[in-house]
Amino acid sequence: MEAAATLAHARRRMIATTGIVLAVVIFFAIVANQALVASMLIAVFGTARDPVFPTPLLDLTPQHIAIVIVSSALTIAVGLPLGIWVTRESGRDFRDVVSAGVDFGQVFPPIAVLAVMFSAWGLGPAPAILALFLYGLFPVVSGTVAGLEAVPPEVIDAARGMGMGNWRILFVVELPLAMGVMLAGIRTSVIVNVGTATVAAATGAGGLGLPIFTGISTENIGYVVEGAVTVSVLALLFDGAIAVLAMWLAPESSLD
Amino acid sequence: MISLEHVTKRYGDRMAVDDLSIEIDDGDVAVLIGPSGCGKTTTLRMINRLIEPTSGRILIDGTDAATLKPEELRQHIGYAIQSVGLFPHLTVAENIATVPKLLGWKTARIVSRCEELLALVGLDPAQYSRKYPRQLSGGEAQRVGVARALAADPPILLMDEPFGAVDPLNRDRLQGEFLRIQRDLKKTVVFVTHDVDEAIRLADKIALMRDGHLEQYDSPEQLLDHPETKFVHDFVGADAALKRLGRVRVDSVMRTGQATVRADQPDAIEAACASESRFVYLVDADGVLVGWIDSRVLDRGTPAAEAATRVDWRQAAVRPDGSLKEALARMLALGYRSLPVVAAGGRLLGHVTLSDVEKTMEGGDAHLADHTDNEAGSIGGGGE
Ligand SMILES: Nc1ncnc2c1ncn2[C@@H]1O[C@H](COP(=O)(O)OP(=O)(O)O)[C@@H](O)[C@H]1O
Ligand SMILES: [Mg+2]
Numbered sequence: 339m340e341a342a343a344t345l346a347h348a349r350r351r352m353i354a355t356t357g358i359v360l361a362v363v364i365f366f367a368i369v370a371n372q373a374l375v376a377s378m379l380i381a382v383f384g385t386a387r388d389p390v391f392p393t394p395l396l397d398l399t400p401q402h403i404a405i406v407i408v409s410s411a412l413t414i415a416v417g418l419p420l421g422i423w424v425t426r427e428s429g430r431d432f433r434d435v436v437s438a439g440v441d442f443g444q445v446f447p448p449i450a451v452l453a454v455m456f457s458a459w460g461l462g463p464a465p466a467i468l469a470l471f472l473y474g475l476f477p478v479v480s481g482t483v484a485g486l487e488a489v490p491p492e493v494i495d496a497a498r499g500m501g502m503g504n505w506r507i508l509f510v511v512e513l514p515l516a517m518g519v520m521l522a523g524i525r526t527s528v529i530v531n532v533g534t535a536t537v538a539a540a541t542g543a544g545g546l547g548l549p550i551f552t553g554i555s556t557e558n559i560g561y562v563v564e565g566a567v568t569v570s571v572l573a574l575l576f577d578g579a580i581a582v583l584a585m586w587l588a589p590e591s592s593l594d
Numbered sequence: 595m596i597s598l599e600h601v602t603k604r605y606g607d608r609m610a611v612d613d614l615s616i617e618i619d620d621g622d623v624a625v626l627i628g629p630s631g632c633g634k635t636t637t638l639r640m641i642n643r644l645i646e647p648t649s650g651r652i653l654i655d656g657t658d659a660a661t662l663k664p665e666e667l668r669q670h671i672g673y674a675i676q677s678v679g680l681f682p683h684l685t686v687a688e689n690i691a692t693v694p695k696l697l698g699w700k701t702a703r704i705v706s707r708c709e710e711l712l713a714l715v716g717l718d719p720a721q722y723s724r725k726y727p728r729q730l731s732g733g734e735a736q737r738v739g740v741a742r743a744l745a746a747d748p749p750i751l752l753m754d755e756p757f758g759a760v761d762p763l764n765r766d767r768l769q770g771e772f773l774r775i776q777r778d779l780k781k782t783v784v785f786v787t788h789d790v791d792e793a794i795r796l797a798d799k800i801a802l803m804r805d806g807h808l809e810q811y812d813s814p815e816q817l818l819d820h821p822e823t824k825f826v827h828d829f830v831g832a833d834a835a836l837k838r839l840g841r842v843r844v845d846s847v848m849r850t851g852q853a854t855v856r857a858d859q860p861d862a863i864e865a866a867c868a869s870e871s872r873f874v875y876l877v878d879a880d881g882v883l884v885g886w887i888d889s890r891v892l893d894r895g896t897p898a899a900e901a902a903t904r905v906d907w908r909q910a911a912v913r914p915d916g917s918l919k920e921a922l923a924r925m926l927a928l929g930y931r932s933l934p935v936v937a938a939g940g941r942l943l944g945h946v947t948l949s950d951v952e953k954t955m956e957g958g959d960a961h962l963a964d965h966t967d968n969e970a971g972s973i974g975g976g977g978e
């Protein structure tokens with residue numbers, strides 16, 4: 339019975355993985371084909387004004403992805419350890435301070451962070467990456483804390499009672515059990531990041547925000563749609579990719 | 595040997611454990627009992643240093659536990675708790691393998707040990723090894739918890755209300771199995787419970803605690819017959835004679851040689867009528883109890899086919915390693931003056947009568963083990 343469940347899970351996982359790989363390939367095939375993009379935009383908006391942004395999507399999309407990946411990697415690299423630390427004996431006192439801090443990071447508008455950083459650092463991707471990093475911390479930290487705090491205390495007590503050390507308990511018991519909730523936090527953070535990363539264009543870091551901002555200032559809807567649709571699809575792809583990753587990482591026992 | 599010497603644990607100005615001194619001999623089951631909040635769990639957890647005493651010493655085979663590395667100490671002390679605490683993301687086999695893995699055992703040794711332990715606690719290894727904890731019933735999970743605690747064959751076992759969360763019928767069986775396993779393994783066990791009957795049935799020594807201090811530390815018999823304080827007397831209750839039945843195994847008063855017939859034989863009813871004894875047990879081809887016939891009913895002219903009482907051995911029989919207290923309770927509940935005794939698969943072994951239970955209660959340590967019921971000659975197949 340459990341063997342059958344495992345098999346069904348493995349099948350679903352293979353199908354999902356194939357699906358996401360196919361979707362990514364199709365996405366890049368379209369993005370790389372500037373002529374196809376142009377004909378689609380012209381079909382919708384006509385040729386009265388040129389609706390196709392001069393910089394090809396094949397340049398803008400990798401810029402955008404790079405900004406997302408660098409800022410999200412930073413968010414995860416800081417958010418996970420922070421979430422783990424405040425659930426340890428040594429960091430428990432800082433739990434509320436950290437929660438309030440990352441909460442503030444999220445309610446503080448990223449565009450304002452950008453403005454402050456821009457005046458300090460000038461043009462380039464750094465201000466955007468920092469703003470996105472701060473903005474994305476909240477879901478990662480709160481997901482990590484929620485996941486770890488949901489591990490039944492008797493399970494940890496049993497682990498300790500059998501002679502497991504703190505590190506081993508963390509890696510062998512707590513993190514695997516918290517994995518599902520932690521990944522959900524990371525997923526939220528990354529998806530929001532894909533959309534918010536459009537602000538990077540404001541400091542000259544490029545990305546898919548560029549056609550959107552230019553389209554707004556020149557009142558060219560074609561540009562806006564080109565950027566916005568690409569960003570949305572990219573967000574869906576990231577979402578799907580993390581969901582598939584979760585299927586590989588989350589322990590088998592979490593299936594029903 | 596485990597010695598607690600003037601062990602005290604203070605939380606703020608509350609004394610969770612207050613100057614507790616007890617010695618537990620190797621191979622003994624010491625039961626800590628007392629009202630909720632009296633310090634049982636705190637005492638138990640100080641032995642494997644999940645809690646550090648405020649003062650006092652705990653010696654294990656003469657070595658002060660405080661001088662050992664906590665992790666290493668715990669790897670050599672089995673630990674089983676009421677909430678079990680199985681790792682939900684690991685299979686039953688992986689759960690049991692926890693401590694052997696910590697100790698660096700070879701995979702082959704771990705695998706064979708897991709199978710051995712599952713069999714020991716009465717679970718089929720082929721069926722259970724690869725299950726996840728969420729697929730287990732409460733009783734099964736508790737068995738796996740005990741198997742996990744025994745995995746690395748630790749000389750000491752700490753158990754905190756291990757059977758507290760299972761239903762009474764299952765608890766009774768788990769207690770019986772615990773006694774069977776303990777008879778073979780002879781671990782030094784510290785067992786926490788708040789159930790007096792459980793303590794009396796399982797303990798070699800009972801430590802009765804109250805508000806963090808020790809009221810009395812004695813054998814169950816001493817505690818029942820000679821309570822030193824009013825608190826002890828009130829706690830163990832007035833029905834000491836009845837309580838004592840909890841320590842006597844069914845097979846010590848079981849009678850064998852009962853009249854038995856095969857239910858699937860066409861002349862079963864006739865054979866039963868011809869029997870001299872009042873009750874004739876019906877068994878199937880494997881000797882499994884399926885019912886009985888009361889010959890008095892037959893005398894009143896009942897048609898033979900209707901006279902047979904069909905029963906489920908799980909309900910109407912007791913196990914040889916069950917306690918007489920349980921047997922008595924079952925007799926009273928069912929309204930019978932005797933009960934069949936069956937082995938694990940339901941195979942009829944003998945029977946136990948109310949009058950023998952009464953004799954045991956009056957006579958203290960009456961041993962009737964080898965008696966056979968001479969009034970009833972064995973007829974037909976089956977039986978012993
Ligand atoms: N961590 C703790 N902090 C404060 N008081 C505690 C703590 N642990 C236990 N106690 C108190 O110590 C007493 C003994 O608790 P415990 O050993 O758990 O009792 P028992 O297991 O007999 O029910 C109780 O009054 C309980 O409230
Ligand atoms: Mg307790």
